[in-house]
Amino acid sequence: MSQPVDKIGNWLALPVVAALTALCLAPLLILFVYSFFQVDFVTILHEPTFANYAKVAGSETYRGLIARAFGSALLVVGITAIIGYPVAWFIAKRVVAAKSTFLTLLLVPLYSGDLVRIFAWRVLLGAEGAVNRSLMWLGVTDTPFGGLLFSPLATHIALTYNYLPFMVIGLWLAFESLDDAWTEAAADLGAPAVDRFRRVTLPLTLPGLIAGGLMVFVMVAGDYLTPQLLGGASGITIISAVNDLFGTAFDWPLGSAIAWTMLAILMLCFGVGALAIRRSSFISEGT
Template identity: 70%
Template sequence: MERSYLGTWLALPVVGAVTALCIAPLAILLVYSFFQVNFVFILKDPTLENYARLAASDTYRNLITKAFVSGGLVAAITAVIGHPIAYHIAKRVTHYKSALLILLLVPLYTGDLVRIFAWRVLLGAEGVLNSFLIWAGVITEPIGALLFSSLATHIVLTYNFLPFMVLGLWLAYESLDDRLVEAASDLGAGRVSSFLRITFPLTLPGLIAGGMMVFVMVVGDYLTPQLVGGVSGITIVSAINDLFGTAFDWPLGSAIAWTMLAILCLFFTLAALVISRSTWGRALMGGE
């Protein structure tokens, strides 16, 4: 690889675009989090009032906790579902590897709203699943709790973000040396102990990378809980949305947003540290 100014010149417009359209807006969001709102005007005297209100409020604290619990839960569910899939694609398929990966990603390209519409059609009280079960004689009364519940939210979130988990795990399985697993079984390890002691630790960076993506996207998703979650659909992100809309308290909204960003940042740093210590992460950073 050559060290030349050309690389820098290529990177520069990209850095400029990200700075102008992502870093700068986030910086001004941080500045706003120290402002105050008075009736319909924004008072630009720096104060920590918003953060104090946030710390004192049980509602917001609970919503933040709920968001992170949901993120962790969906990350765990997708990990359990995704492990066999990633293993299958990486180790058992040769010809159709790309096809299987693409097939897994295609449902992602249907768009948020269309996907949620489809799930509402599917899970509704008079929807496809209930009417099918009644028609087939499995149940006599529609199951109301399918839609507009925390269960529905988590089903749809799992559906939305499973492909990202599989991608992370698949990359890790691709770089897993089969001979290590064989050696373990030659030495008498059972299937469970060879998974726990060889496969799992070696694919951990992929699990962390996939889990991190899923976690962040669940925490940041507000359409899914709002549209299929019913009364359980109020999330910290929808609270931010409300503060910037009807409630008109941009500074408090900014403070909540930056609190979320700070916590997410902490998780990222931890995940990045773990991944960069693995051989897998070193290869990634080294340019492969």
């Protein structure tokens, strides 16, 4: 009975699968192939070689930029997790009637566009910005802090702000399915608040933390606009380097190699994350 229906489903899914293959997978594969080519002034030599990957591995600049991209991503994941936990808990466990209002408020900034948000931070953090003016009015300082804007601090404040909603959504979903009886049982058994979080809440919301964390991680690692516009001298990222290699430098093969190095590391992170989610969602542990 269900077989013909299943077949129709397969046929109906076919255009989507085809579009995804053509538009997502194919360019990546082309990029992958290019990463083994060489460039000679303005022509691309179609002779396979590992030289590009060797160059990425051998260059301190590229290694440093890649490390900084993932370091930034990890840092932002950590900060958003620390801010996200109480926010997600509050929305899931304390808000009853206004839940959708809170979630909408959380997502509203995402509709306003990257540039608008980044420039809003310029207005806030600039020498004549709201933060400096408030500090001066309060008498904390006589001269405005110049180092606020165009610094790693500004970049990370904006990155945290930008991607916090994704962490909160992941954690909120985890909290929604977290039975209060579990934390009550932990209290009943004598666990103080810190242990109730460490031994019960944290492991039971871990799938949400990993899911939200992976989203934030990938997006921060791939964000070059925020560092470029707010980071000043620190604004050069591995992504902007790739951008330059494909543009002015005309070294598509090296650009492809860097892109694929990043992609491989991200896929590894996803694999580890997916495995961790599967291990911690205890449903699959059934008999």
